[in-house]
Every structure is written in structure tokens, then in C-alpha cells.
Amino acid sequence: MILVNGHMADTVSVLDRGLAYGDGVFRTLRTHSGQPLWWTDHYAKLAADCAALALDCPDEAELHSEVCRVAEAEQGVVKIMLTRGIGARGYALPPRRAATCIVLSARLPDYAQAAAADAIVARWCTLRLAQQPRLAGIKHLNRLENVLARAEWDDPAIFEGLLCDDGGVVVSGVMSNLFWIGHGELFTPDLSACGVAGVARTRLLRAATRLGIPTHIGRYPPAAILAADEVMICNSVIGLRRVARLDDVTWPVAGWTENLKIALYENVD
Amino acid sequence: MILVNGHMADTVSVLDRGLAYGDGVFRTLRTHSGQPLWWTDHYAKLAADCAALALDCPDEAELHSEVCRVAEAEQGVVKIMLTRGIGARGYALPPRRAATCIVLSARLPDYAQAAAADAIVARWCTLRLAQQPRLAGIKHLNRLENVLARAEWDDPAIFEGLLCDDGGVVVSGVMSNLFWIGHGELFTPDLSACGVAGVARTRLLRAATRLGIPTHIGRYPPAAILAADEVMICNSVIGLRRVARLDDVTWPVAGWTENLKIALYENVD
Numbered sequence: 001m002i003l004v005n006g007h008m009a010d011t012v013s014v015l016d017r018g019l020a021y022g023d024g025v026f027r028t029l030r031t032h033s034g035q036p037l038w039w040t041d042h043y044a045k046l047a048a049d050c051a052a053l054a055l056d057c058p059d060e061a062e063l064h065s066e067v068c069r070v071a072e073a074e075q076g077v078v079k080i081m082l083t084r085g086i087g088a089r090g091y092a093l094p095p096r097r098a099a100t101c102i103v104l105s106a107r108l109p110d111y112a113q114a115a116a117a118d119a120i121v122a123r124w125c126t127l128r129l130a131q132q133p134r135l136a137g138i139k140h141l142n143r144l145e146n147v148l149a150r151a152e153w154d155d156p157a158i159f160e161g162l163l164c165d166d167g168g169v170v171v172s173g174v175m176s177n178l179f180w181i182g183h184g185e186l187f188t189p190d191l192s193a194c195g196v197a198g199v200a201r202t203r204l205l206r207a208a209t210r211l212g213i214p215t216h217i218g219r220y221p222p223a224a225i226l227a228a229d230e231v232m233i234c235n236s237v238i239g240l241r242r243v244a245r246l247d248d249v250t251w252p253v254a255g256w257t258e259n260l261k262i263a264l265y266e267n268v269d
Numbered sequence: 270m271i272l273v274n275g276h277m278a279d280t281v282s283v284l285d286r287g288l289a290y291g292d293g294v295f296r297t298l299r300t301h302s303g304q305p306l307w308w309t310d311h312y313a314k315l316a317a318d319c320a321a322l323a324l325d326c327p328d329e330a331e332l333h334s335e336v337c338r339v340a341e342a343e344q345g346v347v348k349i350m351l352t353r354g355i356g357a358r359g360y361a362l363p364p365r366r367a368a369t370c371i372v373l374s375a376r377l378p379d380y381a382q383a384a385a386a387d388a389i390v391a392r393w394c395t396l397r398l399a400q401q402p403r404l405a406g407i408k409h410l411n412r413l414e415n416v417l418a419r420a421e422w423d424d425p426a427i428f429e430g431l432l433c434d435d436g437g438v439v440v441s442g443v444m445s446n447l448f449w450i451g452h453g454e455l456f457t458p459d460l461s462a463c464g465v466a467g468v469a470r471t472r473l474l475r476a477a478t479r480l481g482i483p484t485h486i487g488r489y490p491p492a493a494i495l496a497a498d499e500v501m502i503c504n505s506v507i508g509l510r511r512v513a514r515l516d517d518v519t520w521p522v523a524g525w526t527e528n529l530k531i532a533l534y535e536n537v538d
Contacts, residue, residue, distance in 0.1 A: 012288065
């Protein structure tokens with residue numbers, strides 16, 4: 001089911017700035033029994049991303065009700081897209097008005113099913129992410145870098161590609177955030193210059209703190225991952241997955257991912 | 270008038286990758302008496318941009334006929350948007366298929382009318398363009414940097430904002446390419462790391478060569494513009510305009526823009 005500004009529809013105007021410029025933001029979240037998982041975090045992130053781009057964010061209760069409505073029609077995943085709506089031609093912002101709000105449900109992809117392998121295979125991408133602090137961390141609709149990076153492989157055995165920025169520093173996966181354990185502590189890249197700061201990442205950092213695991217956010221070279229005891233990726237749809245192999249490097253199970261996964265899904269805010 | 274894949278329509282699917290990821294390219298061109306201006310250059314650039322993103326480019330004759338059809342309905346400007354069409358969720362490329370092709374006509378904006386002032390006022394933007402060689406030069410649908418830069422001013426007297434990259438090197442205007450004259454020679458920024466290499470830019474470089482004016486494409490600091498004898502901006506809709514003022518710096522008429530403008534519109538390829 002698809003709602004566009006609260007009404008059943010499956011199209012948007014060709015004049016929408018979401019299409020013309022990628023002028024908007026989005027969220028992808030899991031649903032269970034017709035309810036969105038991690039809703040408080042998702043709405044907070046949506047509101048923060050809207051604020052960063054001076055977009056109007058829909059009212060939380062209204063949006064929650066639309067999410068539940070589409071989730072009831074189709075279990076699994078809900079995607080929310082918010083754009084700046086229709087404007088005159090040209091980059092100048094139109095007068096402040098409600099954004100176009102698209103809420104749609106979809107079946108959980110096979111790779112996100114509970115039966116899917118807990119451990120995944122990854123590779124390094126050759127594409128380097130550009131550094132744009134004004135857009136870093138935001139889940140906006142300008143995602144050509146991700147499209148180009150994902151096009152680097154078509155081997156279905158490879159689940160994810162890892163990305164560095166143009167300074168050679170590790171950033172994330174193409175569709176996930178990246179974590180690793182070294183000497184019993186949890187590490188993840190700083191995302192102040194590029195990448196998307198996902199809700200699963202935020203929740204995993206909080207979960208680690210609850211477990212008493214020290215966390216570090218910083219700029220790390222690829223060698224830091226290769227030297228890790230366990231490597232993992234996360235997003236709101238796949239949850240947390242252990243990286244069993246990265247190109248030619250393999251890691252045995254060290255147990256960290258399993259423990260963190262349980263904490264990630266604990267119903268706490 | 271709007272054509273979507275050859276048929277009159279004014280919407281696209283909410284699942285279109287042009288909306289989801291900005292996964293597509295576009296062109297904006299002038300029309301006159303129902304015909305597109307500079308068509309050969311525009312189609313060549315569209316085909317090159319498609320090739321860079323592995324998009325299928327429509328057949329030239331078919332696209333030309335659609336452009337003429339919408340141009341007849343409404344004189345002034347035609348915009349072409351090509352996207353990778355509808356795909357499954359996720360960044361992976363869908364099986365190769367025809368892109369979504371949107372062709373729409375619009376009235377010539379007031380600022381592009383012949384009666385509009387030939388000389389314009391510009392300002393420096395504070396936003397710095399990120400350097401992404403894989404996307405540089407392409408007129409793709411990921412234009413949030415342009416949106417953010419254009420949002421830096423709302424004084425209608427200011428026509429354009431000039432942009433540097435994150436290395437402090439001059440790149441372009443928000444919606445135009447940038448040129449200047451120094452010691453009788455023509456300069457324009459290199460666009461191999463960011464910016465859009467527009468058709469008007471290509472044509473102006475050719476026009477200058479025909480006039481015997483030496484041309485230089487390179488990496489220049491803002492000071493190079495301030496020291497210029499004449500500064501100008503161009504795109505396919507506004508043509509060529511002299512920059513009379515840039516923040517607090519003004520330039521008197523030196524005559525270069527007028528001569529180059531005549532050459533720019535000469536009907537030669």
C-alpha cells in the first residue's frame with residue numbers, strides 16, 4: 001500500500017523537487033504486527049534530517065498513523081520519503097509549505113528474513129565517498145554514490161560493499177553502518193564528512209554502553225578493520241550481521257555480534 | 270505540456286529510482302519556433318551523461334520529436350529528465366531497461382527574457398562543493414548542493430551565487446558556468462572534480478576559439494576572478510551574461526561579453 005500525503009496513490013508530480021533535485025529525505029524501517037519498530041528513534045532522525053534541510057516534518061502522530069495503516073496492509077518494511085514538494089523551476093526554495101509525504105509498505109526482502117545467514121560476505125568498493133559536511137549523516141535522496149558503489153559487483157554471494165572517503169578513511173557499507181570490535185571495545189567511523197548516520201547505528205552505540213562495552217567514534221584506516229576481532233554491519237532492515245569474510249580476509253565467530261544483537265532489540269529507549 | 274515515455278502524463282511512479290536516489294540525468298534547453306536550440310550539443314551531452322551512469326539513452330530522432338511536440342505547445346524552455354525507471358528496493362541496478370523519459374515545456378522565466386538586464390549581480394556562496402570525480406561534469410539529479418547554495422540568499426537583486434570546492438578552488442555558479450577574461454584570454458574552471466559541464470560552456474569555448482581568443486581550463490583561486498577584466502556566466506537558458514558586480518567588487522563594460530554572445534549564438538557546430 002502507498003499513501004501520498006495521506007491518500008492512496010502511487011505517483012507523484014514530475015515537477016516534484018524530490019525527483020528534480022533529490023530534494024528530500026527518507027527512512028526505511030521494519031514493522032511487526034502492524035507497528036513500526038524503533039519508531040521513536042526513526043521519527044527523531046526524520047525530524048533532525050528535515051531540520052538540516054529546512055524541510056517541514058509531518059506531525060508525529062499523523063505520520064505514525066499512516067505508517068501503521070500501510071503496515072497493516074503489508075507486513076515487513078515501511079519506507080517514508082519526504083520531499084520539498086512542487087516548486088517553480090530553479091533551485092530557489094519555494095515558499096514554505098508541506099512537503100510531499102510518501103509512505104509505502106513492502107514485503108521484507110529475502111536477505112532480511114530471520115532465516116537469512118547471520119554472517120555475511122563483504123568486499124571493498126573502489127568508489128570513494130566525497131566529503132560534504134553540509135549533507136553528511138543525513139539520509140537524503142541524493143544517493144548516486146551508493147548506486148555507483150553497489151554497481152561494482154553482481155555476485156549474489158556478496159552481501160555488502162565497504163566504502164572509504166576520498167581521504168582513504170573508512171566510512172560505512174553501501175547500505176549499512178559499520179562496526180568492529182578490537183580488544184573488547186566497539187569502534188565505528190565518524191560520519192561528520194560523509195555517510196548516513198542510521199538509527200540502527202545510534203541504537204547499537206546505546207546498546208553497547210548498556211552492556212559496559214567502551215565505544216569509539218573516529219577516523220580509521222582500512223587496516224583497523226582488518227585487525228579487528230569481529231566486524232559487523234547494521235541497518236534498520238537487516239538488523240546486525242557479522243562480517244564473516246571481507247575479500248580474502250575471514251574472521252571466526254567471537255561472540256560479540258550475537259550479544260550485541262540481543263541488546264540492539266531490547267525494548268528500551 | 271508533459272510527456273512521460275512519449276505519452277501525455279504529469280506523474281511518475283513513487284517507486285521511480287529518479288525519486289528514490291536521484292538516479293538519472295537532465296537537460297534544460299531553449300526552444301524557438303517549436304525547435305530546440307543547440308540540439309546536437311544537448312543530445313551529445315545527454316548521451317555522454319547517460320553513458321557515465323550506465324543509463325539507456327533514448328533514440329535521438331524519437332527524443333527530438335518529443336521535444337518539438339512539447340515545444341509547440343508552449344514556447345520557451347524544454348526540460349528532459351531521464352531516470353533509471355522503476356526498480357526493486359535497494360541500490361542494486363535493475364535489469365537493463367528503458368529509462369523513464371520525461372519531456373516537458375515551460376514558459377521562458379522572466380530572468381531569461383531578452384528584455385532582462387544583460388549584466389547581473391553575483392555573490393560568493395559559503396557552501397563548498399564536495400569533490401567526486403565519478404559524478405563531476407554530469408548533469409545528474411543529485412542537486413542538493415545547488416539547493417543549499419541557492420538558499421543562502423533571497424535578495425531578488427542577486428542573480429547568481431559563485432561556488433568554490435572544498436579545496437578553495439573556483440568551480441561555477443549555482444546554475445551556470447563561469448568565465449572571465451584576463452589579458453585578452455578566456456578562463457574557466459576545470460570541472461573534473463565537481464560542477465556541471467554545461468552545453469553553453471562547451472559552445473562558448475568553441476566560439477572563443479573561432480574568434481582567436483586563447484582559452485584556459487584550470488584550477489583557479491577566487492582572486493583570479495577578482496583580478497579579471499570581465500567576468501561572465503552562462504547556461505543554455507540565460508545564454509551569456511556579464512557579471513557587473515560580485516559582492517563589493519564591480520566591473521565596467523569591457524566589451525568581451527557582447528562579442529562572445531554573438532559568437533555563442535552563431536549557428537555553427
